Amino acid sequence: MIASSSNSGLRIVVLLCVAEVLGMTGFSTYPALLAPLREAWGMSGTEAGLIGGVFFAGYMAAVPLLSGLTDRIDARRGYACSTLLSAGGTLGFGLAAEGVWSACLFQAIAGAGLAGTYMPGLKALTDRVDGPLQSRFIAFYTSSFGIGASVSLLLGGWIEARLGWEWAFILCSGGPLLSAALVLYALAPVAPAPLPQARRPLFELRPVLAERATLGYVLGYAAHSWELFGLRAWMVAFIAFAYALSPDATIPWAPAAAAAAINLLGIPASIFGNEIAGRIGRRRYIVAVMAASAVLACLAGFAGPLAWWLALLLVALHFIAVMADSAALTAGLVATTPPMKRGATLAVYSFFGFGAGFLGPLAFGLVFDLAGGEGALAWGLAFASLGVGCACAPLAIWLTQRKETT
Numbered sequence: 046m047i048a049s050s051s052n053s054g055l056r057i058v059v060l061l062c063v064a065e066v067l068g069m070t071g072f073s074t075y076p077a078l079l080a081p082l083r084e085a086w087g088m089s090g091t092e093a094g095l096i097g098g099v100f101f102a103g104y105m106a107a108v109p110l111l112s113g114l115t116d117r118i119d120a121r122r123g124y125a126c127s128t129l130l131s132a133g134g135t136l137g138f139g140l141a142a143e144g145v146w147s148a149c150l151f152q153a154i155a156g157a158g159l160a161g162t163y164m165p166g167l168k169a170l171t172d173r174v175d176g177p178l179q180s181r182f183i184a185f186y187t188s189s190f191g192i193g194a195s196v197s198l199l200l201g202g203w204i205e206a207r208l209g210w211e212w213a214f215i216l217c218s219g220g221p222l223l224s225a226a227l228v229l230y231a232l233a234p235v236a237p238a239p240l241p242q243a244r245r246p247l248f249e250l251r252p253v254l255a256e257r258a259t260l261g262y263v264l265g266y267a268a269h270s271w272e273l274f275g276l277r278a279w280m281v282a283f284i285a286f287a288y289a290l291s292p293d294a295t296i297p298w299a300p301a302a303a304a305a306a307i308n309l310l311g312i313p314a315s316i317f318g319n320e321i322a323g324r325i326g327r328r329r330y331i332v333a334v335m336a337a338s339a340v341l342a343c344l345a346g347f348a349g350p351l352a353w354w355l356a357l358l359l360v361a362l363h364f365i366a367v368m369a370d371s372a373a374l375t376a377g378l379v380a381t382t383p384p385m386k387r388g389a390t391l392a393v394y395s396f397f398g399f400g401a402g403f404l405g406p407l408a409f410g411l412v413f414d415l416a417g418g419e420g421a422l423a424w425g426l427a428f429a430s431l432g433v434g435c436a437c438a439p440l441a442i443w444l445t446q447r448k449e450t451t
Contacts, residue, residue, distance in 0.1 A: 054174040058182040061166050062189035064227045068128055068162045069193030070200060070220025071135030071155055077201035077301045078210045079282045090418055092145045094410020097278035099149045101402035103156030111161035112392035120169035125229050127161020128221035130154055139214030164391045171379060172235050183379060184319040184372035188312040195308040202301025262378040263397050265331055270398040271434030273367050275405030280304045287349040287356035294353055307361045311368030322373035331370045338366035339432035346428025350421045
């Protein structure tokens, strides 16, 4: 049933935003603890990046089924079941991870859980809310991802400082179970849109990408995710590096707390970015924002030795630029997709986006190692590798120009 008023639509989006934040309590636990885990396990940058990236490989492997299935069943059912994967992967990391490969296994399981909650949560929203406010509510929902990442960073860093890294993972595994309870008991069931008489596969790569507008948004989202998830995976470790170069400075925030605050800045950037894109045109807006984020990626990475506050400022500006096109991309995709195809289309969109999210942290770590593994040059070149994803922007925008939506 589609919400009949703005008040009921607002209630639905707030409920789903809260559920998403709860479901993500384990999402940033590993990035928050990357520095102590690197030291404890003696990991190279490539190994550390692999553990960060494999979370999204698990997502990519599961999303064709878990998101595509929402065209056939109420998304809330799949959402609730998938939280068990999120909880299990995070709990398993805390109880049984002993090195790179066991950590990768549990990260992949947790990533598969997110595949069944993030885009299916968006499908649950668009199944229940339609009309002129839908684009704005999508921006609210996608921005809740940033709140979830920030809460996870704060929780992980706070618990690790008091109880150790194992307990950080164990305690953060409880949030997804609370998320499932909220969705099942507070979100009314709804029947999915009727399917065409000939049943389609759950995951339709070629038909979805045959739509020029869809392909453009998919490629744009992949470029966005390469940069976003690479930055999130390494942000805390970079801030710790910048702090270490100013041992006599009085710094008011721990690295994880600073990263959490920076992640929160992405929320208004995403929401207001979508509003601006709707007024000046998504194509023009997205290419400008991606160009800015590429430049800021190169500047931020080399700022560590200059001053800790300058490094924080440039990382914050970089993150704002990265997040500024997030909701604009997703709202544009939804606006160009018929309701009965949204589950399958979101599955493809998410598959490519989080596939790039797997490669971004790994490429960052690889470049970091090739450049020496420590020091300003290694960090600067690794950050510059994040800006490479923005090279996809001109092609993505060209592909969307014939079906521009505002």
